[in-house]
Amino acid sequence: MSLNTPGLRAYEISIRSDIAELVGQLRELLGAQLVAYLGSVTETRAVRQWADGTRKPPAEAIRRLRLAYQVAGLLTERDQPRVVQAWFQGMNPQLEDTAPARLIREGNPDEVGPRVLAAARAFAAVG
Template sequence: MAVKAGNSKKLLPVAEAHRAALTLGVREVTRRLNASLGGTLVSSLAGASDTKASHKWVKESGPQPRPEAVKRLNFAYEQWQRVAAAEGEHVARVWFIGASPWLDYDTPVNAIREDRLAEVSAAVQALVDDTFSG
């Protein structure tokens, strides 16, 4: 499976987004998500009750996120990479916070927080492939 990138229609393998999340480490993944989505949204999608948690996670001396938060953060980064490669960063940000017809009009941020990862992945694939038939 591949993802088209921007207007050039260059293809980015989905597996590449997965590898990037795993090789960067959770602190760097969180830093990049914070830069793209903002710390409050990143903390929320990770399932943290503290809205500043994601800012603490990026510090070398900061706490490590719990394993379930790490899973959500890595997953969110993978999906961010896929959407941004296909549609651009501005569209990716709007997609993460907007009501999605692929998720019964819930937001991807909420769906990730609720561990509906398979649904979010399918929604990203439908967006990338332009295959929504709602």
Template structure:
């Protein structure tokens, strides 16, 4: 059963994610993690495409958008429960629940549910 803190963090993150355009999400991830890492998350090799997404010159393929939205939502979930510095560190750090991959690496590998489960565990204090 989820605590009030977990439910509030997840609901706020979900609302934030749904309301953002893909350009806004790409820009946020680029500003937070770098253009190159955002390209990795999205599963593309040309990091310059991220800049084009940020300015809405073009849009990512659906599989890339799914990864970007997942990364944004998980980041927002941790940030709502903690703060942006902790959320960034959590997203790039090794995670034992993800076989020592970082949450960003796991998202790039389409392991969205595993990452959200790890985020919930973190918020609960299980890890």
């Protein structure tokens, strides 16, 4: 893979960052409410605690948050955070009109990850 491959930097950060740092960055990109949704918690307080390192998300939530960061990071290479937030929450024609955030939250990351990443790459390519 070339260093110019779209999303490569976001992938590296999603893998190498500790979860507190990753959640903090994801919160800046997507907002606390969307991160809470992706992490399957009802309160943004949990997101703040994850970012502060005073609480650790469950293992399954960590997998989803790493995937979400990879996708968000790829999209922010071309778009502003408000566009990325809208993309995560909007019905996506490449995902059978399902919101990417919903797929990430409700699906198995190993199954939905490639589909969501492909949709994000397609969106970034036309942006």
